[in-house]
Amino acid sequence: MSVFALGLNHTTAPVDLRGRFAFTLEQLAPTLQQFRHHVVGPSQPVRADAPPEAAILSTCNRTELYCAAEPAMVRPALAWLAEVGGVGTDTLSSHAYVLEGGQAARHAFRVASGLDSMVLGEPQILGQMKQAVREADAAGTLGTTLHQLFQRSFAVAKEVRTSTEIGSHSISMAAAAVRLAAQLFEDLREIRILFVGAGEMIELAATHFAARAPKSIAIANRTLERGEKLATRFGAEAIRLADLPARLHEFDAVVSCTASTLPIIGLGAVERAIKARKHRPMFMVDLAVPRDIEPEVARLGDVYLYTVDDLAQLVQSAGEKRQAAVAQAEAIIETGVQSFVHWLDQRATVPLIQALQSQADNWRELEIARARKLLARGDDVEAVLDALSRGLTQKLLHGAFAELHASDPAQRAQLAATVSRLFLRGDAKGR
Template identity: 45%
Template sequence: MTLIAFGINHNTAPVEVREAVAFAPEQMQQALESVRQNAKVREAAILSTCNRTEIYAELDGTDCVALLEWLAQFHQTDAARLTSCHYSYVGLEAARHMMKVASGLDSLVLGEPQILGQMKSAYAVANDAGSLGSQLHATFHKVFSIAKRVRSETAIGENPVSVAYAAVSLAQQIFSDLKKDTAMLIGAGETIELVARHLSQQGLKKIIVANRTLVNAVELAKQFDGEAILLADIPEHLHRADIVISSTASQLPILGKGAVEAALKKRRHKPMFMVDIAVPRDIEAQVAELSDVYLYTVDDLRDVIDENMRSREQAAKIAEEIIEEGVNSFAEDLRAQDAVATVKVFRQSMEELRDVELAKAQRLLQSGADPQEVLQQFARNLTNKIMHKPTQQLKKASIAGDYDLIASMHRLFELDIAGGENSAPRDIDKSENS
């Protein structure tokens, strides 16, 4: 059985390919059943996010062609489309890859925390579907353990490295409890959507989306149970906002000093936090002159992001060391499992020999044979049978010059040969030529 990590991600495939092989949550049960039947895998789990689709499996061999063909067939796409953009890892490399993914080292944004939860969800879904066996269970638990160490022993996920997240983090520094605050988001593009998502996750009380096109504002606002207004309505509602974050494509400022001053008067000069992510700027620079306004521009955020990225890169080096420790520990676990399997087979074979000789001894006792002689014969026969196969193999090893096997026998049984030597027999030919 071989551990395999197979998939595509943001580094190997464009978004149109990633979309083509993504799994919706409602497809997972069917997909896990299908991959085990059609790709002939013993165990399987599937991780599917916007940036990656990966299959973790236990195979009889190391050939991943069946997985590629199954993935293409399941999603009714051309297998050739995936040939140049897929990757596969085998054995310990597969375990190392899974640890990197779970720790955020393989993410589009270094150290992003969501991936660990997504991998845990993939494990839970596969477990519920009955597609996990002992090997993948053990692998996932080791992966989660290492990812937890990376999170707790490094700062890889502590500092924001996206403009949207940095803006929200600054807001949290100024407003300790966002559950009491209202945010006005100006624009309805991808960055503003990310800001809205981060704010919503922090439990923000209210979101107001202002946009040039009301339909787009409504569409975004309803995702977060918010309110939609037009840009022209901003002065009427601005006083309600504790937080203002703006990101539009406007060539002229949308929010001027006069409008902010009027809003502050209505707020009785309660502080306002503003972030202007737009280039050109949406908020007039003079707004920063107002004593009750904390105004940050995209350049202010970039300084924070660059510093945080450097911090994450340093943390990633420590994380790599933790992962290597995890891979080594995983390898030791696998070797221990091999030893347990070997001991189990060895014990079974010895017990079979014992039972055969014991049955013979019992028959002799029942026929009236002398018990002392029966015991001696039982011990003699059992010893001879236990010694037979090892003796034959040692003779063959000696003839073939396989002294490693003989030395292993010395270590295994702690043998003390004549003269107290515990090494392999001397290489006579080499000694004579020296």
């Protein structure tokens, strides 16, 4: 069994394609179970009694399927993911990456540490990865190998965070959005801002904008109670999502990030809002994947619409310090990768070790049973013990002797060296 990571992210696929493969937290467990059911079918190269371990990490910047399975599983996994996203396998392949063994571990460690993020060193990804692991565990698809991979990922990420300055050189998406807004509006204290959604990203964005003391803040959410809870924290107004089209014109800035699978702010609603605003500019940030705001909105002359990919252009860090922190983090990650690969290699020998132990136990039981019979009929104890030890020794060495006698001259030298390493571990006198 090996491990592999199959995915696409902000460096390999545009936001609209990533949106096809975005999963909400509620979708992760049933999707993982669907994947396992798919790959253990009669036409797939996986035994039903040995289903693959699997976990899915899905954020606005990436969707990744991590598996512990036989290498032959990669192609069926790719075909399954393409089907889920409603695209051809070739289309997905042109934007996806497949990493196996140590490369998969290195990728997981870099993701957890924030080195593979759009925002270098951003901390949110670690929490998202931990949630993905919890969902896989709840779905029953985690398993020992992936558990080890992710626990080691978390440990490496913690060491990177505490031993390097990688986190101090990050600019969050929320901070980048504030920077963009400051370029458009002369004074952020004079703007009215609307946040759509009430999740972690919106909470983070609201915290950054609230620090600039805007004229007013409103939060629209499908569940009013949750929206009111977040609004109370920022002294904001909570509004129903259904009221959004009628009130959109009131706001100078809109930041949206929901789990909706379809846009919730359409072109028509924004056109009406701009008309009601008498063409005063409107700043809009769509942090959702799939999109919350129809992409056609960007064509309107008085609207400045930015997606998560657009914000990447603002994410910058200090040159020399950033490179030094990255190099230090990569060294920590490499140590973790080597440790995991060693553990994985050891796992491959477990069935052989178990088989050897079982065979040795069988031999021992046979010789003890024979010794007991001899003792029961009154044989001398010393003679019985001698017979027991000779019987075990013969059984232990029989296989090696047989292989040496049967081997051809070309193989005999190598086989003899192996037998010597296995059995002649003491000095010449057998100590």
